[in-house]
Amino acid sequence: MVVLQHVDFEDDFLEFQLCPKNTWLKLHRPDLLQQFTLSDFELHLVEQGNEVEALARSLWPGGVMVALGGEEGCRETERLLASGVPAIFQATFAMDGFIAKCDVLVPGEPGTWDIYEVKGTNSKKEGNEDRDHISDLAFQRIVLERAGVKVGRTYIVHLNKEYVRSGALDIDAMFVKDDSSEQVDGKRAEIEAEMAAAKEYLNCEAEPNGGCECHYSGRSRQCTTFAYSHPRIPEYSVHDIVRIGLSKKKLVYFVDNNIFRLNDVPEEFELGDGQANQVRVHKRQQPMIDEAAIRDALGAYTYPLYFFDYETFAPAIPAFDGFSPYQRIPFQFSLHILREPSGELEHIEFLHEEASDPTARVAELLARHIAPGGSVVVWHAPFERSVNSEIEVLLREALARRRRRKRYPAAGASPDDPDVPSVHRPTGEDTT
Secondary structure, eight states: OOOOOOEEIIIIIHHHHHOHHHHHHHHHOGGGGGGGOOOHHHHHHHHHHHHHHHHHGGGSTTOEEOOOOHHHHHHHHHHHHTTTOSOEEEEEEEETTEEEEEEEEEEOSTTOEEEEEEESSSSOOOSOSSOOHHHHHHHHHHHHHHTTOOEEEEEEEEEOTTOOOOSSOOHHHHEEEEEOHHHHHHHHHHHHHHHHHHHHHHTOSSOOSSOOGGGGSOGGGSOTTHHHHOTTSOSSOGGGSTTGGGOHHHHHHHHHTTOOSGGGSOTTSOOOHHHHHHHHHHHHTSOOOOHHHHHHHHHTSOSSEEEEEEEEEOOSSOOSTTOOTTOOEEEEEEEEEEOSTTSOOEEEEEEOOSSSOOHHHHHHHHHHHOOTTSEEEESSHHHHHHHHHHHHHHHHHHHHHHHHHTTOOSSOOOTTOTTSOOOOOOTTOEEO
16 A cells, blocks of 8 residues: 655645545655646745745744655754744654644744745635635644644735835735634634545555546646546647636536537527527537627727737735735836827837836837827737726826925826826727
8 A cells, every 4th residue: 555655735735635546646646747847937926925925934033944754844843943943944843654744933922933934926715716825724733733733823914915126125014913713713623524535545556446526627727637538538628718718507417418529519509698699619620700890899999990919927025115015017018009090000019028027118118119199909908998997007106206206296296297107098999
């Protein structure tokens, strides 16, 4: 029998909660390792989380890091618990086949230790489909108490979405310490039961029969070994129908009736307009283009037409003055201009390649190339509108800061202030 030495929450236990079979395959089938390789985006999220955690450690000056893993890490943690240090980072405990690593362990009331779990989010997540911070803390508390540690309070430390950078990072203002002790206590029995189930399931030597429950989820929420566990389901299936993951009853109907190919979706089955069009185009294997509707839409617009698209980056740690955690930085845009129906398309593009705030440059270029009175055509208008609004606020606040530094009145600039580039929002802005 395979003995599962350690089930780490952030990896094995959390993944078990999402998909037990996927976790079993990860542990017992190393030949499938390639399917568990993180994408570039997933690697970025991991690196960003590490960056947030490293900054959060500044909240506890004098804290000591447990740099070792496994049994050596446990012994080092035990030594630090008795040493009187003000905080322990990555304190490691192993008990009953489980291992827990605490981001920060701090002396609490006499004889107790408080757990602080650092999350690179703007809020505490509870009961979320794929992220549950309370379960994370409850797991750690259970393992620590089984290891003989008396736990006091339990906290989630997350980024403060109201924080606005001005000069050097203010670490105290950038983080929120959320006492989650009551929620953790309320979750304890549930997590203990899940831990017992995980230990039994993941220690099974024989591969679990059948597929996994991810066939009831849309494609973006399926596990990495979905194709292995469900060989009968085609690579392009009903799971790829737009927003089908939000249409649970429809997807359950398909799965329970073994309808996986789009060609097998009944004609009379009720779908949303976008979903029905997708299925119809797949069945016919021909594109669907409503030229009359396109002409009518374009005919309602005022020339010149501006076909516009932003690209943004939203770092967890604000990189520039005026920005908050995860606020979008518009570093690139593409603009095609059609000045009259029979005219030639002009293309304007911008890519910021310096380690500086591109906001003012973006606003300057848009003010130069988009004149009032035309129509801006975008794929998803709420996104571009909101980025425009954020640019306007950032520029006005930047001007206010400059005025304060020069001992000018703190009030914001007027709309006609020449120091503030104007971001035009022409009438007729639409989504195509």
